[in-house]
Amino acid sequence: MTIRKITPQFNGSTHASQVVILDGIRVRLDTYTNKIDSSWYLDVFDADDTPLITGLAIASGLDLFFPYQYLTALPPGALFVNTQTGEPFDPTLDTWADDAAALYYQEVTG
Numbered sequence: 001m002t003i004r005k006i007t008p009q010f011n012g013s014t015h016a017s018q019v020v021i022l023d024g025i026r027v028r029l030d031t032y033t034n035k036i037d038s039s040w041y042l043d044v045f046d047a048d049d050t051p052l053i054t055g056l057a058i059a060s061g062l063d064l065f066f067p068y069q070y071l072t073a074l075p076p077g078a079l080f081v082n083t084q085t086g087e088p089f090d091p092t093l094d095t096w097a098d099d100a101a102a103l104y105y106q107e108v109t110g
Contacts, residue, residue: 006103022075022105027052029103042103046073078106 008016008031015032028045042064044053052074056064063078081103 002107004105004107006105008103020105022079023077023107023109025073025075027075031058031103044074075105076108080104080106 004022006018006020006029008018008029010016014035015030017028017030019026019028021027026047028049030043030045031040032043033040040058042053042056042058043051044056045051050073052071053068058064058081060081063080065074065077065079068074069076081101083101
C-alpha cells in the first residue's frame with residue numbers, strides 16, 4: 001500500500017483548498033481553522049463539488065475517513081494527520097499555519 005502526503009498550502013491564510021485524486025477518486029479537500037477553539041477542520045467535496053463531509057475536526061491518531069466508509073463517493077483509503085516528518089501530533093493553529101503538519105492518505109489500491 002502506498003501512503004501519499006498531502007500538504008495544504010495556506011500561503012499566510014487560515015484556509016486551504018486543493019483538488020486531489022485518491023485511489024482514482026477526485027475530491028476537493030478544504031482545510032480551515034476555527035480561531036475560537038484553536039482547532040483545524042476539514043470539508044471534503046466530490047468531483048461535482050457536492051459536500052461529502054463538512055466540519056470534520058482534524059485530530060491525530062485516527063483515520064479521519066473511518067466514520068464515513070458508507071459514502072461510496074469517498075475514497076476507500078485512510079486519511080490521517082501527522083507532522084511533516086511523519087510523527088503523530090495534535091494540530092494547533094501554529095503547527096498548520098507554519099506548514100509543520102500534513103495530511104496523509106493510505107491508498108487501498110496500487
